[in-house]
Amino acid sequence: MTESYAGKINRKLLKKRRIIAAAAGREPADLVLKNAVYVNVFSGELCTDDIAVTEGLIVGMGKYHGRTEADMTGRIVLPGFLDAHIHLESSLVSPREFVKAVLPHGTTTVVTDPHEIANVMGTDGIDYMLQATEDLPVDVRFMLSSCVPATPLDESGANLDYRAIDSFYEHPRVQGLAEMMNYVGVINGDDSVVEKIVAAQAHHKKIDGHAPGLMGNDLNAYVAAGVYSDHECANLEEAIAKLQRGQFIMIREGTAARNLEALVPLLCSQYADRCMFCTDDKHPSDLLEKGHMDYIVKKAIALGADPITTIKVACHNAARYFLLNNRGAIAPGYLADFAVIDDFQSFRIQEVYKKGVLMYDGELRDFPEPKIDPYLVERAHNTFHVNRLTEADFREDRPRGVIGLVPGEIVSRDCGYATKIDQKKDILKIAVIERHRGTGHVGIGFLQGYGLKHGAVATSVSHDSHNIIVVGTSEAEMAAAANRVVELNGGIVVCRKGEVLAEVRLEIAGIMSEDSLVHVNRDLEAAKEQAFALGVSRGIDPFMTLSFMSLPVIPSLRLTTRGVFDVGQQKYV
Secondary structure, three states: OOOOHHHHHHHHHHHHHHHHHHHHOOOOEEEEEEEEEEEEOOOOEEEEEEEEEEOOEEEEEEOOOEEEEEEOOOOEEEEOEEEEEEOHHHHOEOHHHHHHHHHHHOEEEEEEOOHHHHHHHOHHHHHHHHHHOOOOOOEEEEEEOOOOOOOOOOOOOOOOOHHHHHHHHHOOOEEEEEEEOOHHHHHHOOHHHHHHHHHHHHOOOEEEEOOOOOOHHHHHHHHHOOOOEEOOOOOHHHHHHHHHOOOEEEEEEOOOOEOHHHHHHHOOOOOHHHEEEEOEOOOHHHHHHOOOHHHHHHHHHHOOOOHHHHHHHHOHHHHHHOOOOOOOOOOOOOEOOEEEEOOOOOOOEEEEEEOOEEEEOOOEOOOOOOOOOHHHHHHHOOOOOOOOOOHHHHOOOOOEEEEEEOOOOOOEEEEEEEOOOEHHHOEEEEEEEOOOOOOOOEEEEEEEOOOOOOOEEEEOOOOOOOOEEEEEOOHHHHHHHHHHHHHOOOEEEEEEOOEEEEEEEOOEOOOEEOOOHHHHHHHHHHHHHHHHHOOOOOOOOHHHHHHHOOOOOOOOEEEEOOEEEEOOOOEEO
């Protein structure tokens, strides 16, 4: 039964009276953190007081008694951390498993762009993620995917214009429009791009940017269009230029891209108020071995940043930017989201509270699994529409472009043409197989620098359209690996002589697993070792490297379902 407006007001009135009474000290608080040394993001100092919590909110700092009391002597209480930009799908696990991974690291809010799953399932993918994140103990906020597909060259599972996403702005956890990657379209005033910006502004929502290296008048045009932030700054000059034009800078330190060391000088009195932290992509091993936002904060402090300034950037600044006005600080009326550490140097998370509930104290408390519509579950587990592949599908006698890997980079080199696999020259065949609409399109090229000596490697994690990408030493091996990915309804496969040596199941839209993070990481690391055993160069990540080979916005050569594409010349070769 739907609650009446009067009933809602009366319920909230009772709650508000409790909050006021506890704040005034007339009633005991639900929880009091006694003798707390805490970071005050408003005054930029450490303060010492009791922190009182009632109805999930901080009601005051001072002298308080509570029904539950916890002594904080010898520890430091921080506001819960906020990741300003992440693709949850990059963790390769369900949202619930992601939350289980990051909550013990002090993260209590994340802002996600469901770009990956939207490229597979369209608006159903956005609905799936909204439902899969409902009422989790990490508050998951959304920015609506702006570029699905990433480019007109991609064959993705959907094409989302402003009309397709407009209704989602009414959802209470949607904050705005996600990274506007098509900055060329913005600068040129393309209707389909500008429509999305205008629609977001009509709903009074934020618009995030994605414009690596953009400077001068082109940058002016991009910002003038209404793009308020950027997470793609790789150097200080670029970041300051964007700051000077009013953009907020998301300092990114993730798995695939790490910009903290270059941008740590921004964490000073002149610039820090316009900065946030984000991870963008965070892979399983990184989450397990390094952590999440706590890793960024600890590293920034180790690089010489002021601890209190760094904490403010990690929580309050992002909350202010996204208009999440009840979090990111320890003050009356703010959510009782806390991360408790031992000290700034070791920066060990000892306890985490969400809305005043202790969720982690060395052991993570269990929490319910969100309910997802059966229709969406079925859709997410049925995203492959590919006929069985044979050797013939990968045969191509015409010369095809050779994509040369650059060690340690996601950019590639143009290494000319080839007509066949040549292992003496480390030239392998690579293919991208359209898997969303049953078109039968198979783009074929060659790859140099991967190192594979035997077998094949295939994955359905291929940015941004997430078609199947496979590289192999023969057409038969490629067919075997790709077919197994289809049989799994998504995943990563390493095979030799048609035998599967290792696999990672990614049955949710072909990009996420139902399994735990620990198990996924175990399977992923085992698959990496098998790929290395087959000759893949240990200087590269076998699967991450492949996943970017199909993204036709990164120079110089990429592979789509239609063949090898020269990004610089904007033509197929």
